[in-house]
Structures are given as structure tokens and as C-alpha cells.
Amino acid sequence: MLEYARWKYLLVAAVLLLALLFALPNFFGEDPALQVARKDKTSMSSSAAHEIEDFLRQRNIHFARSYTDAGRLMVRFGNVADQLAARDAVNDKYQTTYITALSFAPRTPELLRVLGMRPMPLGLDLRGGLYLLYQVDVNSAVAQALEGYAQDARRALATANITPKDVTPLGAESAVRVVLPAGTDVTAARAALNQPFQGLAISSQAGPAGTVITGTMTPAQVRERQDYAIQQNITTLRNRVNELGVSEPIVQRQGVDRINVQLPGVQNSAEVKDILGRVATLEFRLEDMQNNAMEAAALGRAPLGSKLYTHTRFGRPVLLKREVIATGDQLTNATTGQSQEGPAVNIRLDARAGENMLKTTRQNLNKRMAVVLIEKRRETSEVNGRKVSRDVTDETVINDATIRGVFSNQFEITGLGAGEARDLALLLRSGSLATVIYPIEERAVGPSLGRENIQKGVTALIVGMTGVFLFMAIYYKIFGLVADAVLLANVILLTALLSMMRASLSLPGIAGIILTVGMAVDANVLIYERIREELRKGVSPQAAIRAGFEKALSAITDSNITTLIAGVVLWVLGTGPIKGFAVVLILGIATSMFTALMGSRAVLTLMYGGRRKIARLSI
Amino acid sequence: MEFFSHQTNYPFMATRKVWYTLSALLIVVSLVSFFTRGLNLAIDFTGGVSAEVSFPQATDVDTVRGALVAAGFRDPQVQNFGSSRDIAIRLPPSNQTASEVRQRLDDALKKVNPAVQVVQLDVVGPQVGNELKVSAAWALVFTLAGIFLYIAFRFHTWRLSLGAILAVMHDPILVLGFFSVTQMSFDLAVVAAILAVIGYSLNDTVVVFDRIRERFEGNRRSPPDVVLDQSINQTLSRTIMTKVVTSIVVVALLFLGGPVLKGFSAALLIGIIAGTYSSIYISSAIALDCGLTAEHVFPSVKKAALDHLP
Numbered sequence: 001m002l003e004y005a006r007w008k009y010l011l012v013a014a015v016l017l018l019a020l021l022f023a024l025p026n027f028f029g030e031d032p033a034l035q036v037a038r039k040d041k042t043s044m045s046s047s048a049a050h051e052i053e054d055f056l057r058q059r060n061i062h063f064a065r066s067y068t069d070a071g072r073l074m075v076r077f078g079n080v081a082d083q084l085a086a087r088d089a090v091n092d093k094y095q096t097t098y099i100t101a102l103s104f105a106p107r108t109p110e111l112l113r114v115l116g117m118r119p120m121p122l123g124l125d126l127r128g129g130l131y132l133l134y135q136v137d138v139n140s141a142v143a144q145a146l147e148g149y150a151q152d153a154r155r156a157l158a159t160a161n162i163t164p165k166d167v168t169p170l171g172a173e174s175a176v177r178v179v180l181p182a183g184t185d186v187t188a189a190r191a192a193l194n195q196p197f198q199g200l201a202i203s204s205q206a207g208p209a210g211t212v213i214t215g216t217m218t219p220a221q222v223r224e225r226q227d228y229a230i231q232q233n234i235t236t237l238r239n240r241v242n243e244l245g246v247s248e249p250i251v252q253r254q255g256v257d258r259i260n261v262q263l264p265g266v267q268n269s270a271e272v273k274d275i276l277g278r279v280a281t282l283e284f285r286l287e288d289m290q291n292n293a294m295e296a297a298a299l300g301r302a303p304l305g306s307k308l309y310t311h312t313r314f315g316r317p318v319l320l321k322r323e324v325i326a327t328g329d330q331l332t333n334a335t336t337g338q339s340q341e342g343p344a345v346n347i348r349l350d351a352r353a354g355e356n357m358l359k360t361t362r363q364n365l366n367k368r369m370a371v372v373l374i375e376k377r378r379e380t381s382e383v384n385g386r387k388v389s390r391d392v393t394d395e396t397v398i399n400d401a402t403i404r405g406v407f408s409n410q411f412e413i414t415g416l417g418a419g420e421a422r423d424l425a426l427l428l429r430s431g432s433l434a435t436v437i438y439p440i441e442e443r444a445v446g447p448s449l450g451r452e453n454i455q456k457g458v459t460a461l462i463v464g465m466t467g468v469f470l471f472m473a474i475y476y477k478i479f480g481l482v483a484d485a486v487l488l489a490n491v492i493l494l495t496a497l498l499s500m501m502r503a504s505l506s507l508p509g510i511a512g513i514i515l516t517v518g519m520a521v522d523a524n525v526l527i528y529e530r531i532r533e534e535l536r537k538g539v540s541p542q543a544a545i546r547a548g549f550e551k552a553l554s555a556i557t558d559s560n561i562t563t564l565i566a567g568v569v570l571w572v573l574g575t576g577p578i579k580g581f582a583v584v585l586i587l588g589i590a591t592s593m594f595t596a597l598m599g600s601r602a603v604l605t606l607m608y609g610g611r612r613k614i615a616r617l618s619i
Numbered sequence: 620m621e622f623f624s625h626q627t628n629y630p631f632m633a634t635r636k637v638w639y640t641l642s643a644l645l646i647v648v649s650l651v652s653f654f655t656r657g658l659n660l661a662i663d664f665t666g667g668v669s670a671e672v673s674f675p676q677a678t679d680v681d682t683v684r685g686a687l688v689a690a691g692f693r694d695p696q697v698q699n700f701g702s703s704r705d706i707a708i709r710l711p712p713s714n715q716t717a718s719e720v721r722q723r724l725d726d727a728l729k730k731v732n733p734a735v736q737v738v739q740l741d742v743v744g745p746q747v748g749n750e751l752k753v754s755a756a757w758a759l760v761f762t763l764a765g766i767f768l769y770i771a772f773r774f775h776t777w778r779l780s781l782g783a784i785l786a787v788m789h790d791p792i793l794v795l796g797f798f799s800v801t802q803m804s805f806d807l808a809v810v811a812a813i814l815a816v817i818g819y820s821l822n823d824t825v826v827v828f829d830r831i832r833e834r835f836e837g838n839r840r841s842p843p844d845v846v847l848d849q850s851i852n853q854t855l856s857r858t859i860m861t862k863v864v865t866s867i868v869v870v871a872l873l874f875l876g877g878p879v880l881k882g883f884s885a886a887l888l889i890g891i892i893a894g895t896y897s898s899i900y901i902s903s904a905i906a907l908d909c910g911l912t913a914e915h916v917f918p919s920v921k922k923a924a925l926d927h928l929p
């Protein structure tokens with residue numbers, strides 16, 4: 001007699017139905033699409049979307065469908081020619097307001113899309129694109145922090161009328177060393193250093209030549225500083241990547257001090273790296289209120305002691321005084337917040353800049369102060385057929401505001417829109433980016449190679465699976481067909497899980513899926529061979545099925561655990577496609593256990609269960 | 620259909636000296652080749668540049684090589700692949716950043732033919748390559764360590780553990796040997812395949828050992844070599860069946876998956892064959908030679924631990 005609990009049937013059915021639903025979006029394929037986003041990063045309104053649609057119709061460019069997704073407009077086309085025509089037309093007409101990016105949009109029906117069901121995103125090896133790995137110089141970030149501590153220490157000691165022999169930041173020990181000459185009041189010096197060395201581990205050592213006081217950053221502080229540097233760089237890179245108008249870019253931290261950037265569909269790496277590799281700094285300066293900026297702009301030169309700039313946002317000229325109040329490396333933080341007057345950016349400077357700021361604001365109340373973003377980039381142009389590259393410095397005013405009060409190292413900039421405040425904080429932080437990053441790995445895959453890779457992967461999958469299916473059906477007859485159904489369910493379940501996790505699929509990932517099919521057979525084979533053995537012993541068919549499942553369980557568990565160990569190690573130590581392979585391997589083990597143990601048990605019990613008498617099994 | 624119409628009864632244990640010799644021979648060849656010839660490491664590990672470029676017309680590899688040398692690249696490897704228009708280039712690592720190398724390569728190739736298309740380009744800095752070598756080595760160590768622990772936990776006697784461990788080490792050595800002898804490109808995907816092989820290889824051994832334990836439980840008086848032979852024979856059709864099916868998909872990958880997966884699938888195929896062989900001929904034989912008896916598997920009163928079905 002063979003029975004299976006009703007809830008287990010229900011569970012199997014429910015899981016398979018859900019899996020089918022989630023796997024479904026992968027079977028519709030993709031269309032070329034154009035992604036249109038607003039330059040100021042605010043959401044696309046439906047009227048603006050309609051305007052673009054109408055514009056495309058007017059230009060006789062056919063599109064299949066358009067919808068807004070995450071604040072951006074996606075327009076799907078029947079072919080690439082239409083897609084390119086649309087891009088050129090939109091770029092021509094709306095250059096100032098929108099950024100366009102070529103991409104692919106799934107042909108998923110509206111209903112599934114609204115429910116949040118999407119196909120697996122494809123890795124760069126399958127869709128073509130550029131992969132860059134940047135190294136962040138985290139040590140220089142720590143060195144900067146130490147330099148800041150050293151400066152603060154010198155200042156504090158000077159205020160306390162103590163003249164140190166030497167104050168040095170020690171990079172290797174992540175410490176600042178203060179050497180006091182013999183005869184100094186050490187207690188007073190320690191008291192003076194309490195404030196600048198706040199949070200550091202302070203130790204002092206008396207020697208014949210004097211006393212050495214050392215403030216050491218704790219490992220946690222060092223790590224925090226490094227994380228800050230990396231986070232800052234990631235923010236900057238994201239910001240710049242968005243500028244490139246790439247659809248679905250990925251910028252993420254890798255390991256301790258690396259950032260990987262993945263740009264699907266991008267081919268021209270030189271241009272991209274120019275934009276990403278820009279070094280930016282900031283300057284806070286007073287506005288020149290005596291002279292008229294408009295006049296200066298018309299003349300094309302600035303009066304003595306001033307310099308002419310352009311405001312990024314409004315395009316109007318701004319005259320700034322030459323003296324710099326504070327620079328980007330003195331900016332310790334810039335965050336968005338709320339003030340009584342709406343969104344604001346809170347700024348923190350280090351002690352030295354704070355002092356300067358205090359002096360300046362005291363003398364210049366109600367005058368205007370501006371923030372200048374200075375970006376260095378490399379520009380390549382063709383002169384007489386030869387490529388010439390030169391370094392270009394772009395200096396623009398990103399914000400100017402009236403000084404409303406006296407402040408030192410902490411203040412806020414108000415009178416901004418919410419989006420503006422976020423952007424300004426981002427720009428300020430990116431302008432304070434003093435840690436150097438450089439590319440250490442670069443991989444580019446052409447789009448045709450990507451298509452070829454997909455084709456090969458899918459062909460291998462189909463051929464491999466067909467081979468296995470035929471073989472199982474021949475070898476185990478009806479039971480083989482059951483195993484085939486279970487294998488198919490396994491692939492669907494795996495696809496559904498990967499789609500739900502939004503894990504991007506690469507070629508090794510496809511290899512992992514194919515391999516899982518091979519592996520999943522193992523569980524079925526273990527069970528069926530057991531059933532055959534039981535039948536040979538002369539056990540009744542139903543009892544044989546039952547015994548087969550029971551006795552094969554420990555072997556199935558064991559054999560899967562061993563593969564799981566290898567999968568987990570790969571997942572922990574691997575990166576990129578190898579991690580993708582590991583994810584597929586691990587999930588594949590889970591799905592194949594489920595389908596082989598529960599799925600095939602349910603099917604076989606349905607077929608041979610109950611009290612019916614069965615003469616023989618087709619196995 | 621069945622591979623064996625009725626229960627087989629091959630005397631695996633009696634012939635074990637032959638298999639030991641064969642394995643020892645293969646391992647010696649693998650190790651000698653590994654230490655003398657080494658592996659043909661891909662740029663994943665060495666750092667450097669690997670590019671695939673496509674010219675509109677057939678282009679002489681020597682012209683391309685000349686242009687690269689003229690641009691200051693040290694010993695470039697230039698080969699045709701696929702057709703006479705498609706060329707693969709490999710350059711040794713340098714101190715320059717990825718972007719500088721890319722720029723120089725682009726310029727040099729454009730001089731040969733301005734319409735050249737770079738189909739694929741990988742630039743790996745030397746430090747990345749070195750780190751990968753280290754992390755690949757760690758991956759192998761961790762996997763082996765994890766499996767050692769698992770075996771120690773699963774089989775309470777060191778005799779079985781030793782057999783399993785030696786069988787598990789046997790297989791990756793042969794895969795490494797294969798890659799060293801053939802000088803096939805050894806990349807990161809091959810390391811992934813070797814780790815998977817370690818997992819699969821043990822899987823067969825565990826299934827056989829599972830059966831050995833079961834047989835000992837019922838026949839505590841039977842001589843160990845007979846029990847081991849019975850266990851292997853009883854699991855033989857499963858072992859072969861599973862491996863044939865897995866091989867079907869791996870062969871499909873090998874021939875249809877394209878050049879990216881060639882090394883990966885070759886490593887898997889060799890590993891699966893080696894793993895099947897070692898779990899049949901090596902692991903149990905070593906346990907037997909270590910003096911395995913029923914007493915080791917069931918030290919005290921036997922206890923039937925029945926697993927619960929999920």
C-alpha cells in the first residue's frame with residue numbers, strides 16, 4: 001500500500017504553480033528599447049511620457065509599447081533600426097531635458113510586469129558590455145584622516161601655549177605622534193590633546209629627550225575611514241555612470257578596497273573611463289559683489305582679483321573672488337537634511353577650514369558665497385589626423401547662497417528642492433573625493449559575441465536535456481518519463497528562483513543549470529535502482545516504491561551535501577561569473593532534492609497508490 | 620533496459636593491486652608533468668591582455684605581430700582562430716594600467732587596418748592575477764578541508780575516511796595532470812570545475828560506503844572483502860547510470876558550449892571519469908587494506924537508525 005499525505009500533494013502543486021509563474025517572463029524574449037530619463041533625476045510625468053510618444057508618432061517612428069518604470073520611460077521597438085532612429089530624434093529634440101540609453105526590454109505581458117515578475121537579467125558575457133574593476137587607494141584615505149588629526153593637535157597645543165618638538169602622522173601605525181621637549185607640562189599637553197585626539201587611543205611615554213604622546217586610530221576607526229572612502233567613490237562612480245546614460249549599470253563594492261563597474265551594452269571604453277576617472281575637487285569662495293557678472297561675461301574677462309564662472313544649473317555667469325575659504329579635502333561630510341525652510345545640505349569642515357570660515361562669515365554677513373566644482377579630465381581630439389590628448393579642467397559653480405549668519409565648521413545650505421539637495425550633497429561629496437582610484441581589470445565583450453554565447457549556451461542546454469530525457473525514458477520506461485517530468489520541473493523551479501533573486505545569468509550560470517540537470521538525475525537513479533533491487537527480491541510493487549524512497553534517502557542526502565560543500569566554498573571565494581555558477585549549483589541542489597524526493601514521490605503515488613493491485617512496474 | 624541483466628559479481632577487491640598500480644602511474648605522470656611543464660595559466664591568473672579582434676579582410680598574423688612589436692609590446696602571441704579574419708592576441712602583464720594598455724593596443728591595431736573590430740578584450744592587472752591564484756588555492760584547501768570534516772563526521776572509522784580522502788585527492792590531481800600534459804588553457808572556470816569534481820567524486824564514494832555500512836549491518840560475520848565487493852557490485856549500475864547521464868550533458872557543453880566553456884567542460888569530463896574509477900576501484904580497496912571490519916563500522920550493539928522521509 002502506497003500513500004502520501006494530502007498536504008504534501010498540495011505543497012508540491014503550489015510550489016510548481018508559483019515556479020511556473022515566476023519562470024514565465026523568461027520565455028518571452030526581449031525587444032530593443034529606448035530608455036528615457038530626466039536629466040535632473042526626477043520622475044517622468046505621464047504628460048511628458050505622452051509628449052514623447054506623440055513626438056515619435058509624429059516622426060513616423062513605430063514603437064511596440066511604452067511604459068514608465070522606476071521614473072523612467074521605456075519605449076519598446078520592433079527592430080533596432082527604429083530604436084536607433086528614435087534615439088537620434090529624441091536626443092535632437094530634447095537634449096537639454098532627457099538622457100537616453102539603448103537597452104533591451106522584456107516582451108513580458110503587462111500583467112506579469114505589473115506584478116513585478118521579470119526575466120533573469122543577463123550577465124555581460126551574454127549581452128555584451130564593459131566590465132571595469134577599480135582599485136581604491138584606501139591607505140591614502142587613512143593618511144588624510146591622520147593629517148587632519150595632526151593639524152588639529154598642532155592647533156590645540158598652540159592654543160594651550162605648548163610648543164611641541166614634532167607632530168607627525170605615522171601612516172604605517174595609523175597613529176599621530178606628538179613629541180614634547182623635556183620640561184614641558186605633560187599633564188597640560190595631554191589635557192590640550194584630549195579634544196583633537198577624541199576617540200583615539202592615547203598613550204604617552206617619557207624619555208630623556210622629552211615625552212612622546214601617541215594617538216592611535218583603532219582598527220574599527222581605520223576600517224570606518226576606509227569604508228567611507230570606498231562609499232564615497234561608489235557614490236561618485238554611480239553619479240557619473242548615470243551621466244553616461246547606460247541602462248541597468250552595476251556599481252558595487254568588491255572585497256576590501258575594490259569597486260566593480262558593469263556597463264551593459266557599452267563599447268567605447270576610452271570615453272567611459274575618461275568620465276569615470278575624473279578627479280574632482282571643491283572650493284568655497286566669496287562672490288565679488290562690487291562688479292557686475294553680466295558685464296564681465298559680455299567683456300569675456302573678469303576684473304582684477306576675481307574670476308568668472310558659470311553656474312551649472314542656471315547657466316548664468318558668476319564672479320568670484322580669488323581667495324579660497326575652504327577646499328574639498330577639508331570637507332569631512334555633506335548630508336541632506338531638513339531645515340525650517342525645506343530641504344537642506346548639512347556641511348562639516350575640518351578645524352582649520354572652520355576657523356577660516358568663521359573669520360570670513362563674520363566679516364561678510366549677507367554677502368554671497370559660492371561652491372565651485374573643479375573636475376580634471378583627459379580630452380582626446382584629432383588634430384591633423386593625429387590623436388592628441390590633453391588634460392582639461394572644468395570649473396563650474398554648483399551652488400551660491402547668501403551668508404545668513406556667522407558659522408564655522410558646521411553649516412547648512414538651504415533654499416533647495418529635494419532632488420537638488422540630494423544632488424548637491426552628492427556633488428560635494430564627490431568633490432571631496434581625494435582618494436585615488438585606478439582601473440586594474442577591464443573586460444569588454446562585443447554584442448555579437450554575447451549573442452553567440454547565449455545561442456551556444458541554449459543549444460547545449462537543449463541538446464543535453466534532450467539526450468538525458470531520451471536516455472532516461474529508454475532506460476526506465478514509464479518511470480523514466482516520470483523522472484523526465486520531474487527534471488523539467490526542476491529546471492523551471494531553478495529558473496523561477498533565479499528570476500526571483502534577480503541573479504544575473506552568465507555563461508557559467510547556464511553551464512550550472514545544465515550540470516544541475518545531470519546531477520538531479522542522480523537522485524532519481526538512486527531511488528529507481530533501489531526500487532529495482534527490491535523488486536528483484538520479490539517485494540510487491542507498491543512496497544518496492546516505498547522502500548526505494550526510504551532507503552535511497554540517506555545516499556541522496558550524502559551525495560548532495562558533498563557537492564554543497566564545494567558550492568559554498570565557490571560562492572564565498574568566487575567573484576562574478578564564478579559566484580553565479582556557485583549560486584546556480586547551490587540552488588540546483590535544493591531544487592533537485594525537492595523535486596526528486598517530493599515531486600516524483602507525489603507523481604508515483606498518484607500513479608500507483610491506493611489499494612489497487614499492481615502486477616508489475618514499468619521500470 | 621538495464622546495463623546488467625542481473626546482479627553482477629565482479630571481484631574488485633581481488634584485483635586491487637592492478638588498479639593501485641594504474642592509479643599510481645597516472646598520478647606520477649600528472650605530478651611530473653605538473654612540476655616540470657606546469658600549467659598553461661590563462662590571464663585570469665597571470666595578468667596581461669587577451670583580445671579577440673576581427674578584421675574585414677583576411678589579415679596576416681605576422682603583420683599584426685609586427686605592428687604590436689612596433690608599438691612597444693613585448694613578445695605578443697598572435698594566432699588565428701576560427702577564420703583568417705579573426706585573430707587572438709595575448710600580451711604579458713605590464714606595469715601600465717588597464718586603460719593605457721587598451722589605448723595602445725587600439726592604436727596599434729588601427730594602424731594595421733582602421734576597420735578592425737575588437738570583439739573581446741580582457742585586461743587583467745598583475746596584482747589581480749596573483750590574488751586569484753591565491754584565492755583559487757584557498758578554495759581548493761577549503762573544499763578539501765570541508766570534505767575531510769564531513770567524512771570524519773559521517774564515517775566513524777578512519778579507515779573509510781582515509782579511503783574517501785585519497786580517492787577525492789586522486790581525481791583533481793589527474794585533472795591537473797591532464798591540463799598540464801595537454802597544455803590546455805587553465806582559467807578560473809577550470810578551478811570551479813575542479814571544485815565541482817571534488818564534490819561529485821566523493822558523492823559516488825559516499826554512496827558505496829553507505830551500502831558497505833548497510834551490508835555490514837546484516838552480515839557481521841561475512842569477510843570484509845566479500846562485503847565490499849558486494850557493496851560495489853550492488854551500487855555499480857547506479858554509479859554507471861548516473862555518470863553516463865551527467866556525461867551526456869557535459870559532452871553537450873564541451874562540443875556546443877563554445878570556447879568559453881571548453882576548459883570547464885573538459886575538466887568536468889575528466890574529473891567525472893576519474894571520480895567514477897576511483898570510487899569503484901580505489902576508495903574501498905584502501906579501506907580494506909587498512910583492515911576494515913564490521914567491528915569498525917558498528918563498534919557496539921547495532922542500532923538501526925532509520926531516516927525519516929521528508
